[in-house]
Amino acid sequence: MSATPTPKPILDRVASPSDMKSLTDAELGRLAEELRRETIEVVSQTGGHLGSSLGVVELTVAIHAVFDTPRDKLVWDVGHQCYPHKILTGRRDRMLTLRQANGLSGFTKRSESEYDPFGAAHSSTSISAALGFAVGRELGMPVGDTIAVIGDGSITAGMAYEALNHAGHLKSRMFVILNDNDMSIAPPVGALSRYLNDIAAKGPFAMLKAAAEGIEAHLPGPVREGARRARQMVTGMPGGGTLFEELGFEYVGPIDGHDMEQLLGTLRAARARARGPVLIHAVTVKGKGYAPAEGADDKYHGVAKFDIATGAQVKSKSNAPSYTSVFGNTLTEEAARDPRIVAITAAMPGGTGLDIMARRFPARVFDVGIAEQHGVTFAAGLAAAGMRPFCAIYSSFLQRGYDQIVHDVALQNLPVRFAIDRAGLVGQDGATHAGAFDTAMLANLPNMVVMACGDEAELVHMVATAVEFDAGPIAFRYPRGEGAGVEMPSRGTPLEIGRGRVVREGTDAAILSFGAHLSEALAAAEMLEAEGISLTVADARFAKPLDTALIDRLIDSHAGLFTLEQGSSGGFGAQVLHHLAATGGLDRGRVVRTLMLPDKFIDQASPAQMYAWAGLTAADIAASVRGALARDKVARMPSRPRAV
């Protein structure tokens, strides 16, 4: 499977971008070929974001050849396409540790390299960050030029336009390279995407437009003529300037993002001549240069390890359906019964499982692009219109829509259903994608109902609960990956709001679990049973409203109560503590502990390893219970008479 590495004589000479300065343009072209091969060889052994990285190989070489990184600040957006950049910037020897425990991050990361001046993994931040560097330079900081590389998917997000608007206003010298491969994770959606296609279609690669007095005259010969013709053509039309020019940018492009001559010529001219903000529109191909990737529907956006010769990926065997597919299938079944059900995804139809519903009810599934804020408020509007919207967004990306959840949904008590996938630690994407904060974010909000499923059968019931619940907003969270392997109901039964369930009866202490760590709680109970400690395990189901009767009963009848969740402080445990504090439950001499994610960001590893680092394995839970009960026992012993 792992093919013998091919010889890479030029890449072998490049320990850092400074080594590229002595290469001829022809050698830079060959360097790109070797870099592409290296990227494929690495990712075939590690898995990762291959398609996006292959699409920027030439761009990466050209930027590092022309600009003076790390003094010049190169900001990648989303950051998932930075593998060739990592290889060129001193991390080649660690590439096989990519996305693994103690290895390289799959994204740019400030703590990893001076060549990563700004970390990213959530999209559309690059122009804002690059503008910050540019203004820092104007204010005397030792910073060179700034270059933001942003994808056509990422530039659909509102934040990118806020930054373009500001940059056009400030007129700071900076470079935005639009990496337009006509793909997001799924095919891109929206009028802006169509607009970019229109520009590219007016004459790909030959039709090059640049503002008259600026960069155009300094472009390489063959490109310059095309640019002149294009400019005459475009400015002869009504409203001939591009959107970017209207926003105050000098627009250059579209250029062929795989043609080294065009790239080097354009970047050199831009670097030499730019006075204000410049947008360079590079048209690229996602998966470029690797036939299985180019030919695949997803362009190998994110792949498992694969066989280079065939492109066949090594998919891990699953023992149970994934939570995502359970959600997608259940919602589709519910939608078949209820025409008011609609669903919203922010550029993740496959990742959220909404592609399943979209195949059956295409008119009722809306991909809004990378626009979580809009997606939430769009759902609020749909709810206000009487629909039953399911807004399916990964936990970490939902952070983008928080004010919309507060102001547009909760405050107006609109029945938007939030299906929060990737709750808890997700594994190889690491801290940026951890679904740590949603319970804390949501359970604090008036009107909000917040659920988490203990297993995949519970998820089916929670979807049914959300369908029926029209009284206000309701959210349910579930993790990445496969379920617990429990028996599945043929159809969900709506749960009583605010009612948990006891899964296992015991006598000494109780674990009150919220979410999919229920299986760890049960495993901990088994471990302690062998030691003679008897545990009750309850599934809270709701962080809001709490099942206060269940909590009161558990604390009354056990020496200790331990809350457990795959989330941060301020979440389920905090809600339980507030209840106990308000009702005197903390004054009854019981042991109370909150088991949750620690107050730190946890780097990428397998989810099991990440939970081990978080102190949340079954053994850790058992140790917490054992330790707290033992300490409590010692504390309760009558104190010995003091020796005189």
Ligand SMILES: Cc1ncc(C[n+]2csc(CCOP(=O)(O)OP(=O)(O)O)c2C)c(N)n1
């Ligand atoms: C705020 C946010 N929402 C969603 C995502 C998930 N996501 C990662 S990459 C990606 C597609 C990006 O498309 P584009 O910028 O065109 O890059 P390409 O993969 O095509 O190179 C999406 C939706 C994200 N990283 N951040």
Ligand SMILES: CC(=O)[C@@H](O)[C@H](O)COP(=O)(O)O
């Ligand atoms: C770069 C990015 O944000 C996505 O591609 C993400 O890696 C997808 O994660 P899942 O594999 O959990 O869908």
Ligand SMILES: [Mg+2]
């Ligand atoms: Mg793209």
